[in-house]
Amino acid sequence: MAYEASLRVWRGDDEGGGLEDFLVEVNEGEVVLDIIHRLQATQAPDLAVRWNCKAGKCGSCSAEINGRPRLMCLTRMGTFDEEEVITITPLRAFPVIRDLVTDVWFNYEKAQSIPPFTPRERDEDGNHRMQQVDVERSQEFRKCIECFLCQDTCHVVRDHEENKPSFAGPRFLMRIAELDMHPLDTLDRRRAAQDDFGLGMCNITKCCTEVCPEGIKITDNALIPMKERVVDRKYVPKTWLGRTIGRRKD
Amino acid sequence: MTDLERHAYDVVVIGAGGAGLRAAIEAHEQGARTAVVCKSLLGKAHTVMAEGGIAAAMGNVYPEDGWKVHFRDTMRGGKMLNHWRMAQLHAQEAPDRVRELEDWGALFDRTPAGLISQRDFGGHRYARLAHVGDRTGLELIRTLQQRTVALGIDVYMECTVTKVIKQQDGSIQGAFGYRRENGRFVLWQAPSVVLATGGIGKSYKVTSNSWEYTGDGHSLALQAGATLVNMEFVQFHPTGMVWPPSVRGILVTESVRGDGGILKNSNGSRFMFDYIPDYFRKETAETEEEADRWYTDKKNNRRPPELLPRDEVARAINSEVKAGRGSPHGGVFLDIASRHDADYIRKRLPSMYHQFKELAEVDITKEPMEVGPTCHYVMGGVEVDPETAAAKVPGLFAAGEVAGGMHGSNRLGGNSLSDLLVFGRRAGLAAAERARATTVPNVADAVLKEAAGEALAPFERDGGENPYTLHAELQTAMNDLVGIIRVAGEMTEALERIEALKVRAKALTVEGQRPYNPGWHLALDLPHMLRVSECIAKAALEREESRGGHTRDDFPGPREEWGALNVICSADGEDVALTRQPLPVMPPDLAEIFEES
Numbered sequence: 124m125a126y127e128a129s130l131r132v133w134r135g136d137d138e139g140g141g142l143e144d145f146l147v148e149v150n151e152g153e154v155v156l157d158i159i160h161r162l163q164a165t166q167a168p169d170l171a172v173r174w175n176c177k178a179g180k181c182g183s184c185s186a187e188i189n190g191r192p193r194l195m196c197l198t199r200m201g202t203f204d205e206e207e208v209i210t211i212t213p214l215r216a217f218p219v220i221r222d223l224v225t226d227v228w229f230n231y232e233k234a235q236s237i238p239p240f241t242p243r244e245r246d247e248d249g250n251h252r253m254q255q256v257d258v259e260r261s262q263e264f265r266k267c268i269e270c271f272l273c274q275d276t277c278h279v280v281r282d283h284e285e286n287k288p289s290f291a292g293p294r295f296l297m298r299i300a301e302l303d304m305h306p307l308d309t310l311d312r313r314r315a316a317q318d319d320f321g322l323g324m325c326n327i328t329k330c331c332t333e334v335c336p337e338g339i340k341i342t343d344n345a346l347i348p349m350k351e352r353v354v355d356r357k358y359v360p361k362t363w364l365g366r367t368i369g370r371r372k373d
Numbered sequence: 374m375t376d377l378e379r380h381a382y383d384v385v386v387i388g389a390g391g392a393g394l395r396a397a398i399e400a401h402e403q404g405a406r407t408a409v410v411c412k413s414l415l416g417k418a419h420t421v422m423a424e425g426g427i428a429a430a431m432g433n434v435y436p437e438d439g440w441k442v443h444f445r446d447t448m449r450g451g452k453m454l455n456h457w458r459m460a461q462l463h464a465q466e467a468p469d470r471v472r473e474l475e476d477w478g479a480l481f482d483r484t485p486a487g488l489i490s491q492r493d494f495g496g497h498r499y500a501r502l503a504h505v506g507d508r509t510g511l512e513l514i515r516t517l518q519q520r521t522v523a524l525g526i527d528v529y530m531e532c533t534v535t536k537v538i539k540q541q542d543g544s545i546q547g548a549f550g551y552r553r554e555n556g557r558f559v560l561w562q563a564p565s566v567v568l569a570t571g572g573i574g575k576s577y578k579v580t581s582n583s584w585e586y587t588g589d590g591h592s593l594a595l596q597a598g599a600t601l602v603n604m605e606f607v608q609f610h611p612t613g614m615v616w617p618p619s620v621r622g623i624l625v626t627e628s629v630r631g632d633g634g635i636l637k638n639s640n641g642s643r644f645m646f647d648y649i650p651d652y653f654r655k656e657t658a659e660t661e662e663e664a665d666r667w668y669t670d671k672k673n674n675r676r677p678p679e680l681l682p683r684d685e686v687a688r689a690i691n692s693e694v695k696a697g698r699g700s701p702h703g704g705v706f707l708d709i710a711s712r713h714d715a716d717y718i719r720k721r722l723p724s725m726y727h728q729f730k731e732l733a734e735v736d737i738t739k740e741p742m743e744v745g746p747t748c749h750y751v752m753g754g755v756e757v758d759p760e761t762a763a764a765k766v767p768g769l770f771a772a773g774e775v776a777g778g779m780h781g782s783n784r785l786g787g788n789s790l791s792d793l794l795v796f797g798r799r800a801g802l803a804a805a806e807r808a809r810a811t812t813v814p815n816v817a818d819a820v821l822k823e824a825a826g827e828a829l830a831p832f833e834r835d836g837g838e839n840p841y842t843l844h845a846e847l848q849t850a851m852n853d854l855v856g857i858i859r860v861a862g863e864m865t866e867a868l869e870r871i872e873a874l875k876v877r878a879k880a881l882t883v884e885g886q887r888p889y890n891p892g893w894h895l896a897l898d899l900p901h902m903l904r905v906s907e908c909i910a911k912a913a914l915e916r917e918e919s920r921g922g923h924t925r926d927d928f929p930g931p932r933e934e935w936g937a938l939n940v941i942c943s944a945d946g947e948d949v950a951l952t953r954q955p956l957p958v959m960p961p962d963l964a965e966i967f968e969e970s
């Protein structure tokens with residue numbers, strides 16, 4: 124049952140670092156995060172790692188496992204051979220703070236720059252009325268746990284620091300789509316999506332969708348429909364003229 | 374002091390869960406310069422784990438629902454030990470707090486008429502929980518997070534407060550802490566500090582709580598001179614995962630039962646029918662047939678016993694396992710597979726489906742889940758004024774799980790998210806009001822040096838123990854000796870172990886440097902965990918009766934004299950002192966509500 128796994132963990136900080144080898148005990152049913160915790164408790168007490176829920180719900184424990192962006196708490200040790208060396212490195216698209224912890228400020232900055240939700244007035248009785256079918260599209264995107272694995276994997280920014288200022292990344296392009304499809308929101312977000320947040324730079328490779336631990340169809344359900352709406356706006360002059368803040372969108 | 378970042382605000386909120394963010398939003402809207410200080414990244418707080426929903430008597434599904442019914446359910450669920458005024462304000466204000474979330478972008482599930490849908494939950498007479506599938510907590514956090522960002526409120530992410538600073542006259546002067554990223558110290562000077570730090574679960578081995586739940590807010594309040602009320606009441610959620618061992622304790626939402634899931638023992642029997650207490654007999658189904666009819670016809674049938682308040686269900690599961698009728702891994706079976714088709718289950722309980730699939734390799738649409746009790750929530754907390762959430766120290770406020778009184782001896786599911794919103798807002802309002810009328814002088818260097826010295830002490834020592842070892846020992850002691858069923862002898866032993874751990878914690882050492890060093894962080898969290906554990910064990914030993922989340926093997930059943938008493942903890946040097954205090958008396962017009970039923 125229990126065995127010793129070979130782990131290679133990246134250790135270091137913003138000035139540099141490298142992979143270190145460890146042998147750590149593994150028991151039945153454990154996930155990579157358990158092994159990292161055991162490593163902390165027994166061999167490397169100052170090993171830096173982020174986590175909160177240990178149940179795939181908070182999106183804190185993102186890292187790259189054998190080069191693939193994953194949540195450590197949802198990666199079962201049983202998916203590896205007992206002899207396999209498991210390599211754990213910090214998210215590559217973000218600057219390292221220490222060990223497995225990266226500086227994800229880029230994401231918070233992007234979130235902040237998106238024009239906030241701007242609802243229509245409530246009905247006279249003080250309620251908002253929406254149909255279930257109409258809320259479901261945006262609800263899918265609100266399942267996002269902000270693990271930023273999609274941000275890490277998207278080739279537009281993964282090895283292209285220079286694209287970061289003009290590209291919000293799949294998570295935040297999806298946020299714009301979410302607001303655009305929100306039954307109560309009154310802003311037209313199409314121009315901003317294209318010009319300020321770099322929707323045009325996405326070439327729908329779907330790598331983001333593949334790594335999303337929530338199984339959100341980022342590309343098919345958010346990015347492609349948003350691209351289609353942007354095209355509509357560009358080529359249909361009527362819509363273009365009708366774009367005013369505060370107006371119900373089509 | 375060099376090596377120190379100084380900030381001045383009107384209101385500093387510690388914690389960025391539902392209560393903290395709601396408090397910050399309110400304080401900001403009142404015109405206060407407001408900061409939020411949180412240990413994790415924004416949006417990661419434990420509130421995301423709340424699955425079921427937000428209890429609010431909006432009457433969207435059952436027009437006969439109203440605040441009085443919600444108030445009654447809450448008080449009865451808490452076995453009448455709740456602060457009546459908190460329960461009243463909570464029931465009255467929750468609907469407005471839910472509605473405003475929609476103005477900030479929340480997308481709840483809808484009724485056919487397009488209103489916010491409401492679901493059934495244990496202990497609530499009517500379907501009352503506003504929800505989004507089974508990820509309501511995430512929706513709440515994201516909504517408040519996005520609102521906080523839209524308002525431009527300053528958020529200090531990954532910062533831990535180690536000390537609440539007071540002036541000579543005993544009133545609040547600010548909060549002191551460090552940045553996790555680089556270990557540097559920060560002072561947030563402010564006349565109002567709102568504690569919104571959540572709970573204490575990390576003192577227990579089997580818990581649904583994240584690492585942040587160290588009881589630091591409870592402990593900071595005690596050290597600042599505030600009091601804690603009824604710390605003996607700890608809620609063990611009846612359904613946590615039991616297998617595999619590494620996920621033991623992770624929550625399985627009550628919605629599984631609200632949506633038809635039933636509990637069975639190893640004989641296949643629906644054992645909850647054997648555990649219906651007299652107190653709830655009138656409103657609980659007697660036969661499986663009646664219970665099953667309830668899901669479709671709630672007017673003419675009584676509720677299934679699986680939906681009794683959490684304390685009742687947790688004790689029943691505990692007894693079944695002890696009697697040898699448990700599941701292979703020491704829990705009982707929670708079965709929804711045989712009750713609904715796979716599509717329905719995946720639609721109604723997507724996170725649960727996902728969680729069992731990923732973590733336990735169990736397909737809940739085909740097999741039953743194995744579940745057992747897990748330490749989930751502390752009803753006890755900082756003693757506050759119901760109207761303002763003010764603690765006994767001028768300038769200190771507390772809201773959410775860290776505050777006590779609202780839930781009495783047992784909290785109903787769904788009442789936590791609503792509590793966060795109602796009292797988070799009240800705390801923010803009162804904190805801003807106080808700040809308007811108060812200025813604080815600069816914190817003296819000597820005070821800061823002392824606070825910094827205390828935080829760095831574990832680095833100065835050599836050859837002591839590792840904090841992880843001590844933490845594991847504390848968790849075992851609390852789990853085994855002050856758990857779901859308690860007796861005097863075991864609790865006395867727990868207190869002896871805590872005393873010994875207090876001594877050892879003073880000598881522990883940490884390796885490495887200050888930047889992002891989890892060993893150091895744990896070393897600073899440990900004294901908090903030890904202090905709240907001492908409160909829980911002492912208060913539990915004091916209360917010689919069984920009520921709600923506190924079950925004494927040596928004192929079974931509630932006792933009348935204890936029904937009118939709160940147990941209050943205060944700091945006595947390094948120890949915890951107890952006093953008994955009469956429960957606030959409910960005015961006659963509210964007391965009538967209970968005579969009618």
Ligand code: SF4
Pocket residue numbers: 276277278279292293324325326327328329330331332342346
């Ligand atoms: S689909 Fe677009 S956003 Fe997603 S990874 Fe590919 S380029 Fe990036």
Ligand code: SF4
Pocket residue numbers: 182266267268269270271272273274293294297331334335336337338339341
């Ligand atoms: S969209 Fe998916 S991958 Fe991207 S941040 Fe959200 S949960 Fe993570």
Ligand code: FES
Pocket residue numbers: 173174175176177178179180181182183184185194195196197
């Ligand atoms: S710890 Fe929350 S997602 Fe892994």
